[in-house]
Amino acid sequence: MNKLGDLERLLRAGHIDRRQFLAGAAALGVGAAAAGTLAGQALAATPKRGGKLRLGIGHGSTTDSLDPATFENGYMALLNFAINNHIAEINSEGELVPEVAASWEASDDAKTWYFKVRQGVEFHNGKTVDADDIVASVNHHRGADSKSAAKPLLEQVVDIKADGKDTVVVELSGGNADFPFVIGDYHVAILPSKDGKVDAMSGVGTGGYILESFEPGVRASFKRNPNYFKAGAAHFDEVEMLSVTDVAARTNALITGEIDTMDRVDIKTLALMKRNENIKIAETTGTAHYTIPMRTDQGPFDNNHVRMALKHALDREALLQTVLRGHGAVGNDHPISTSNRYHASDLEQRTYDPDKAKFHLKKAGLTELTVPLHAADAAFAGAVDAAVLYREHAADANINIEVVREPNDGYWSNVWMNKPWCMCYWGGRPTEDWMFSTAYAEGASWNDTFWKHERFNKLLVEARAELNEAKRRDMYGEMQLILRDEGGVVVPLFNNYVFAMSKKVQHGTLQGNWDMDGTKCIERWWFA
């Protein structure tokens, strides 16, 4: 069989073609059908150069712009990863690896970070990346005038400067062992700089594809970057991204072969799509989750027993089956998913228990409770249905949830963080610290539960600077426990990313940190 293995290797490397392989296999006594399957597998598993990938994306708006500071939807995130690189990336094994940086190291207190710039990386305009470009690219998201979504993340940066051509030194206000994750955020694209400023609107980056045309809300087209520094990436010759926000139009386009892949499959029609033999469905579990935050600074949610009663009054399993049709996982009232490094798997799963809910109500000095829950599908598709289901479940625990339907328009400015209780979603964050400091730390601008917990906040600072793996795991475990039993958030579900592609599109292990293979499908996938 070793000879056959050699043949396979030759076939994969392209030294022999399929016909020669079949002839060779026949000579070794392998049946034609079996040999054909083997050849197919060998060829499919090997990334092959060529072809034009056409994507139908359920996002994209005519108001999109190329400025990385304004990237907020899935369309721009995909475009971003096609034309830009970042200091670090999460690879298909889920590990953080250097991208435009070659390596990094931290001081012992994790307060000072040194990033080495990868040599010989070129922008699309021919300029070589140096430390000044990285400093300018990061600074684009800092400072008083920045409108970047990454600004709050980079507030911990006290100073960033270039030390020669190939080193960037970052000073933090406190230790952060996960800082490479933070600075690798998708907004912080590495752009060419001039006199310390980046030209954010040019669309010039270092990525595997060069932007050829971009019509916001309609299409973007790319051609392969011949000087791409990464080996074994960017297999397509050309890429075209269409913004197809209507899910039926997207599905039709995939079925009729006008596009090769689509994101955000309608789960309701998934069973019908699976019948089509030219299409395959892919699914990843990431950090994205739905939440129902309560304002703990307002009554009745300032009483932890009330919060516990509400947490017990929801049948998560039923919600998973109806709202997501099983394409997800139940949540445990904290935002750390199973795909996070320090997920506390030993924490007992909270289940539907009206008696416990009644018990907590009694502890809070109540026999029954009436609370309004504000909901709109802006929070997530099916949010209003979920609220209505919640009302049905909670009724058994003498809790009367009044579902208030809000308009999608202005939901994030008028309802979220304003009304005492509403529906919400989070894309999740790659690290525990990032998630907690964004939405659960005292005083954080998106602390949508207005939650203050002394022990939690103390652990947060300590764990951030802790370089010992085991100790960090314990700390983050305890934080998840505190949040589950005392926090102001109900986390009912983690939602899967479900996407579909034509059978001829091939991919390796799919990464679930974001939609569409970590939003890197353009660089990672290939045609069979």
Add this chain to the structure above:
Amino acid sequence: MVAQRLSLGLLTLFVVSLIIFLGVELLPGDLAEAILGQAATPETVAAFRKELRLDLPAHERYIEWLLGILQGDLGRSLANQREISELIGTRLWNTLFLASMAAVIAVPLSLILGLLAALYRNSFYDRAVNVVTLSSISFPEFFVAYILILFLAVDNQVFPSLSNVSADLSLWERAYRCALPAFTLTLVVVAHMMRMTRAAIINLLASPYIEMANLKGMSRSRIIMHHALPNALSPIINVVVLNLAYLVVGVVVVEVVFVYPGVGQLFVDSVVKRDIPVVQACCLVFAATYILLNLTADILSIVSNPRLLHPR
């Protein structure tokens, strides 16, 4: 007379712009909040507002914009700093192309169907054509569109389900890709025009002069073509123009279903993101389309009616 109508039109445009500006001002949130969404913190919103000059009072922004228009400058999109004239230009051309294509199919079709229906009044044909066109207008546009996609794109791959047009396409290729949305629009507008034609002609058939022609022994088709139709033109032109205006400004749903890059999608996106200059520019274009087409209808009505053309 024409000058008066034109200046009235301009006044209408001005009032429309004012109403739109006030309407958008009344919507909750602004561009900075709309673009940053859940990711908005007070500081980033403030910085964004300052950059976009949204911190200025509303009347100052309105006057600034109006002065720009008078100098032929539509301004830039707040969201991505692109020239609005360039942004609207290609999309308006796309929309006009689709509207013309639908009109080229729909107008002659509905006139012929209407004439024949009047000619063979209460026949099986008359009833059948009424039932079919009324059914197609009674369904929501997206439903008609999906039915067409199902039969002509998915089951039988005759036309593409996405109208993916770009500037470098040949006319023929462009028309091919626009076929399904054009058919959808045709189905949506035919009933209105067809029934108006039929009603106008049937109405006239009861007049004394038609009776006279009948008594003279003229053929039915000659009576309709030579005696009834010229006098029925005025109401028909009005309904045709009204539908043409609809084809230009009312096709948002069709554009969404076929992912057609027209003005409608631009308009909706801009309203959602509170991109006020673009919203205003789109509204001006829409208002101008209506005003211009109404003007055309009036003039054509006058031309087609000798009593109005030569007033005593």
